[in-house]
Amino acid sequence: MSRTESTQSRSEAGQSSGTEVPRQHTTTPSEQESQGSISIAPQVVQKIVALATREMTGIHAMGGGGARAYGAVRERIPGSDTTQTPGVRVEVGRKQAAIDLEVTVEYGTSLVELTRAVRRNVITAVETLAGLEVTEVNIAVNDVHVPSEGTEQQEAPARAE
Numbered sequence: 001m002s003r004t005e006s007t008q009s010r011s012e013a014g015q016s017s018g019t020e021v022p023r024q025h026t027t028t029p030s031e032q033e034s035q036g037s038i039s040i041a042p043q044v045v046q047k048i049v050a051l052a053t054r055e056m057t058g059i060h061a062m063g064g065g066g067a068r069a070y071g072a073v074r075e076r077i078p079g080s081d082t083t084q085t086p087g088v089r090v091e092v093g094r095k096q097a098a099i100d101l102e103v104t105v106e107y108g109t110s111l112v113e114l115t116r117a118v119r120r121n122v123i124t125a126v127e128t129l130a131g132l133e134v135t136e137v138n139i140a141v142n143d144v145h146v147p148s149e150g151t152e153q154q155e156a157p158a159r160a161e
Contacts, residue, residue, distance in 0.1 A: 038131075040092060043085075045090045045092050045132070046088045047085060048126055048129050049085070049088050049122050049126065050062060050087070053101060053122060056121060058106050059103055060103075060145035061087075061145070062086050062088065062101070063086030063087030063088075063103075087103060093132075095133055097130070097133070098134075098136050099122060099126070099137045101137065103139065103140070103141055104142060105141055106145050106147075107144050107145060107146045119137045122137050123137060
């Protein structure tokens with residue numbers, strides 16, 4: 001069997017020939033143009049990213065301390081803009097998105113494993129839900145949350161005197 005036939009038979013059998021197959025889209029660009037255009041607001045991508053990040057075990061909070069404090073104050077002001085997601089910055093183009101995250105992690109969590117898992121989860125969520133190719137996910141771990149003894153242990157029941 002020649003090399004070409006071997007490659008074809010492996011491809012037909014579903015085996016990889018060593019080259020990556022480009023991602024398939026459900027609609028072609030000409031179909032999209034004839035049916036209208038879709039634009040996705042950066043706030044939508046921010047929320048998808050924030051939810052995909054928060055659902056990971058080991059993430060304590062999003063954003064740095066100042067951003068979290070500012071966000072908490074902003075949420076209490078009636079009529080304030082709450083579309084900003086602390087710790088998430090995105091750049092959204094027509095077909096691609098670039099993402100920057102700032103997180104605080106729980107003490108005892110492997111930072112390397114957690115950030116890899118967060119990156120995979122965020123990419124999957126954005127590509128699946130928004131249909132955008134994610135070009136990069138930059139993650140800054142700004143702090144490690146160490147539970148204090150008071151929150152870790154339950155308070156002893158009050159004694160009757």
